[in-house]
Amino acid sequence: MNNATSSKMLSKEQVKKIFEATNNLKHLVALKLCYGAGLRVSEVVNIKINDIDSSRMVIHVVGAKGKKDRYVPLPEKLLPQLRDYFVKYRPKEYLFEGKYGGAYSKSSVQQVFKRAMKNAGVRKKIGIHGLRHSYATHLLESGADMRFIQELLGHNSIKTTQIYTKVTPQSLSNIKSPLDSF
Secondary structure, X not given: OOHHHHOOOOOHHHHHHHHHXXXXXXXXXXXXXXXXXXXXXXXXXXXXXXXXXXXXXXXXXXXXXXXXXXXXXXXXXHHHHHHHHHHHHOXXXXXXEOOOOOEOOHHHHXXXXXXXXXXXXXXXXXXXXXXXXXXXXXXXXXXXXXXXHHHHHOOOOHHHHHXXXXXXHHHHHOOOOHHHHO
């Protein structure tokens, strides 16, 4: 993997450490949505309560970059925490609300991420967008189709998605030679 790409992403172990270092439920759910649904921080703070459909296990991302709406899967592991969060915080309109109502700020979630990285001992010069980048890379490594990832991320062009296609040692080890199929 080239350095430009590897510096923008986290390993699964690093992501797990960041989550474990986040004690506040609101902060944890916000970070898990960035990674677990591959959302931009702006998309996370703009999620409204009615954008979450737990019966279909999807999140409706409304008016994202390029003014495109899309649906992304709601991670099953996140649903219990999401419900606990909802009961504890009782948001009115937006899933994440500021102290005085309205959408939680992007900068607050970015600060939460920086603090969680520091607390987890993850020493990388990476912003919260690295969670989205890691989501796409980890999907690719697990065998997801590039077009599928493009749809999930809401990219207009496959070229944008191809940033995540750099060959990793992990992806190489999953390739089987046709000779092995005899």
